[in-house]
Structures are given as C-alpha cells and as structure tokens.
Amino acid sequence: MLLARAESTLERDGVDGLSLRQLAREAGVSHAAPSKHFRDRQALLDALAESGFRRLTAALERAVDLAEPHARARFAALADAYVTFALAHRELLALMYGNKHAPGAASQVVEAGHASMDLTVRIVTEAQAAGDIGPGDASRIALVAFATFHGIATLAAGGMLDDAPVDEVVTAASDTFWRGLARA
Numbered sequence: 001m002l003l004a005r006a007e008s009t010l011e012r013d014g015v016d017g018l019s020l021r022q023l024a025r026e027a028g029v030s031h032a033a034p035s036k037h038f039r040d041r042q043a044l045l046d047a048l049a050e051s052g053f054r055r056l057t058a059a060l061e062r063a064v065d066l067a068e069p070h071a072r073a074r075f076a077a078l079a080d081a082y083v084t085f086a087l088a089h090r091e092l093l094a095l096m097y098g099n100k101h102a103p104g105a106a107s108q109v110v111e112a113g114h115a116s117m118d119l120t121v122r123i124v125t126e127a128q129a130a131g132d133i134g135p136g137d138a139s140r141i142a143l144v145a146f147a148t149f150h151g152i153a154t155l156a157a158g159g160m161l162d163d164a165p166v167d168e169v170v171t172a173a174s175d176t177f178w179r180g181l182a183r184a
Contacts, residue, residue, distance in 0.1 A: 006044055006048055015095055050106075053112035083166060117143070127181075148177060
C-alpha cells in the first residue's frame with residue numbers, strides 16, 4: 001500500500017515531491033510509520049525503482065508470451081509493451097533508470113533493471129539461432145533496440161513526434177530495425 005501511494009505521489013509531484021513525511025500524511029499514519037518499511041527516503045526510492053523494473057519486465061514478458069511465436073512478432077510486441085509502459089509511468093521510469101545508473105546503486109535495483117534487457121537479449125539470441133537475423137553481439141543489438149524504443153517513448157512524452165501516432169512510429173522503428181538485422 002505504501003509503495004502504491006508513493007508511486008501515485010511520484011507520478012503526480014515528481015521525485016522532488018516525494019518524502020517519507022508526505023507519504024505518512026497521505027496514508028493517514030504517524031510520520032514515523034513509513035520508517036518501519038523504509039530506513040530513509042533513498043530506500044523508498046530504491047523500492048519504487050525495483051518494483052517498477054519488476055513490473056516492466058512482467059509487462060514485457062506478458063507481451064512476448066501473447067505474441068505470435070516467431071521472433072519478429074515477439075520483438076514488435078516487446079517494443080510496443082516497452083513504449084506503452086514508459087508513457088504510462090513517465091516519472092517512475094525516470095526514477096528507475098536514474099537509480100539504476102546512480103553511483104553506488106542498490107544491487108537489487110541493478111539486478112531488477114537487467115531483467116528486461118536480458119529478455120531482449122534472449123529474443124535476439126533466439127532469432128539468431130533460428131537464422132531469422134544475422135550474427136552479431138546480441139547484447140549490443142538488444143541495447144540499441146532498447147535505446148531506440150526508449151527514445152521513441154521520450155519523444156512521445158515530450159510531444160515531439162510531430163503529430164505522428166506513437167504506435168505507428170513504434171511499428172515503423174521495429175520494422176526498420178528488424179530489416180536491418182535480417183539475413184541477406
């Protein structure tokens with residue numbers, strides 16, 4: 001309950017608007033009550049980031065599982081799910097990546113953050129093994145794919161797609177990316 005309330009505050013007020021004292025006030029509990037769950041504000045932010053990464057990975061896995069059972073459809077489903085999550089949880093996503101890449105990042109946040117990338121690497125590796133795409137460093141390919149779709153989400157969130165529907169941009173990027181990977 002505290003994490004859900006904290007996420008709601010995060011999405012409404014941004015990371016600067018989130019404090020343990022404010023969380024306690026909104027939950028209607030004593031100002032010391034949240035400290036039973038989180039030793040300090042950073043622990044709360046880390047818990048939010050970890051939870052966000054776990055939910056992101058679950059959303060990506062669900063999309064991949066529901067896609068047609070070939071690599072290109074799974075890749076496109078992953079891209080759609082990522083952008084959908086990113087746009088629905090803008091502040092949370094910024095917190096997730098900010099905490100993951102911060103100096104001294106909590107190991108559980110880093111570990112949770114790697115799971116969605118691991119899924120992307122697995123899809124690329126399976127596509128290579130099936131001969132659907134050419135050889136190459138699967139981790140680098142996955143990183144470039146992730147960066148592409150994160151960039152689309154960032155542009156869409158900022159209203160910088162010049163009225164192009166985000167789903168069409170995601171599809172075009174996914175198709176272009178896949179064609180670039182395809183065997184000749």
